[in-house]
Amino acid sequence: MKKSKDEQLETVREDPESEFLTTNQGVRVSDTDISLKAGERGPTLLEDFHFREKLTHFDHERIPERVVHARGSGAHGFFQVYEPMTEYTGAKFLQDPNKKTPIFVRFSTVVGFRGSADTVRDVRGFAVKFYTEDGNYDLVGNNIPIFFIQDAIKFPDVVHAIKPEQDNQIPQASAAHDTFWDFVACHPETAHMIMWVLSDRALPRSYRMMQGFGVNTFRFVNAEGKGRFVKFHWKPLLGIHSLVWDETQKIAGKDPDFNRRDLWEAIEMGDYPEYEFGVQILEEEDEFKFDFDILDPTKVWPEEDVPVKWIGKLTLNRNPDNFFAETEQVAFCPANVVPGIDFSNDPLLQGRLFSYLDTQLIRLGGPNFHEIPINRPLAPIANNQREGYNRTTINKGKTSYFPNSVGENLPRPASAEEDGYVHYMEKVEGKKIRARSEKFKDFYSQAKLFWNSMSKPEKEHIIEAFHFEVGKVKDKKIRQAVVDVFNNVDGDLAIEIAKGVGVPAPAQKGGSPVTKESPNLSQERSEHTVKNTIKTRKIAILAAEGYDHKDLSQVMQALKAGGANVHIISKYQGMLKSSKGEEIEVDKNYRTTASVLYDAVYVPGGKESIETLKMQGDAIHFVNEAFKHCKPVGASGEGVKLLKAANLPGIKLAGQESSDQVVSDKGVVTIKKRGRQQLLQRILYCRNCKTQALG
Secondary structure (H helix, E strand, C coil): CCCCHHHHHHCCCCCHHHCCCECCCCCECCCCCCCCECCCCCCECCCCHHHHHHHHHHHCCCCCCCCCCCCEEEEEEEEEECCCCCCCCCCHHHCCCCCCEEEEEEEEECCCCCCCCCCCCCCEEEEEEEEECCEEEEEEEECCCCCCCCCHHHHHHHHHHHCCCCCCCCCCCCCCCHHHHHHHHHCHHHHHHHHHHCCHHHCECCHHHCCEECCCCEEEECCCCCEEEEEEEEEECCCCCECCHHHHHHHHHHCCCHHHHHHHHHHHCCCCCEEEEEEEEEEHHHCCCCCCCCCCCCCCCCCCCCCEEEEEEEEEEECCCCHHHHHHCCCCCCCCCCCCEEECCCHHHHHHHHHHHHHHHHHCCCCCHHHCHHHCCCCCCCCCCCCCCCCCCCCCCCCCCCCCCCCCCCCCCCCHHHCCCCCCCCCCCCCCCCCCCHHHHCCCHHHHHHHHHCCHHHHHHHHHHHHHHHHCCCCHHHHHHHHHHHHCCEHHHHHHHHHHHCCCCCCCCCECCCCCCCHHHCCCCCCCCCCCCCCCCEEEEECCCCECHHHHHHHHHHHHHCCCEEEEEECCCEEEEECCCCEEEECEECCCCCHHHCCEEEECCCHHHHHHHHCCHHHHHHHHHHHHCCCCEEEECCHHHHHHHCCCCCCCCCCHHHCCCCEEECCEEEECCCCHHHHHHHHHCCCCCHHHHCC
């Protein structure tokens, strides 16, 4: 490849700041504020070509949004493999640890329209386009490793059910309504996925703190033609973290772009998101050794049975220049593979191979969407495809067919030795039949495995999510049917669901007999959940006139040294004066922010400042709400008095009798006088995970 992806995109970038305004034909425009008229108060003239072009283009600016994954956020970056994967795959981008493969990632919610909020309860998309030397490879996944359905023929049904209802287009970006839960009750294969969607996994704190999965079963094929089944994983190096339900609802009002803004700002500040790339590899001779079918997209391969091999790292280091041209127009398709990666007979994957390509034809205006810069491969393109809507390539020569004698049979197919793609040679035989394998019919075992693997607070969150989602269902028969379905998963769970949604508990307590656990399915118990860092986390410091500058500056310096981003919050924006006359600038006022947008709160001392804050309901609420959401709260000196005024229930605070000691209770860290460096350490590395105190 002669050019990097960035160099390729540079050829189509435009910087208009130093240019004259022109029409699309390059004619300089003398006026773009007043249309050409017959007299000052006369009709507009049709000959005003600039007016007509400007309005025509505006009228046609919108393209159809994606049916699902409409609301997205993207970033550029690169991928590097840790070691050659020659034993497993011939894919070149997985061979050289010194090579950086350009990538573009698009994160997204699934259900909501393009203008919906970021923090709704939903699956998140995690799609990666690798611009490899062998062509584009698209790994199109989600933040949940399974899916609702087993066969792609049901995809239109599940999407129709979960989208806003037909008669009133309500509700937006939510599964909490009759048609979706009717679908669930009618399709018990959804049970496992529902457990994931109602867990904290569906409420990610950040795209930077969210796992990704390829969902379907693929194949690695090496140079000798040996195939192995694989599942793909992305692990965020910041760990896996979520919001809590109350936070998500409030953030949707305070900042509906919360996740999108977080990703953008992190990259702009140089806090580049990083993810490890892992594969679960299964020998073909082991295909049938499990109690589930490895081709079933509603099942995970438990990591205890098939460990993840971490083989590379993805880094996001550049924001798009133009959202529409890049993030909106990027087109992913799981059929976009390179030599060394192939498909399995996973029935959901088989349908995706068709559907993703087909949907781009209408959304991006025809078969030439691969020529849009963000979709254009770095590998050279040469084929006999011609014409069509939005064609930009100028094909020279006479021939557009093969074989030909006029053009010396060029371009010609490449052999395997010349890196031509050769499909995996799999023996396939059988009668034409509409059926699924027997193991596909086990709908409840892995749903119970997931339930067994959750911590106590995570189980409580799932129950509360059922209460909200199913409680919104108007039809009592559907609510009852949902309870009956999940009685097949766990009888106690079904009883708790029934209790909250106003229907009778099952007459006979049921449940799957599975007792096994898989800790990595839990966010709290997972080895992938990082808890001892504040890197890139957002910390709010509450202050008013007369704050203790030594307190504030010492803590701020330590927080920044730990990689955190710190904001000064006060009633008014502008400059604040300390008790000794030093000044600091306020970043946000209470009207433009809220505790739900931060990961921790610190209150420095300063008698005048604290007396002012104690009289401000917004400050008291800020502390109380942060505590309610189990976020670390710290205070030093007189700042402890603000926490006392907030009446945090059952919390022990530092007092005069322990003025030199740090007091830490349920994530609230305080010190009255000396020893502030101890306080900093407690605030910096407080392990108070949200799930531990939310019950």
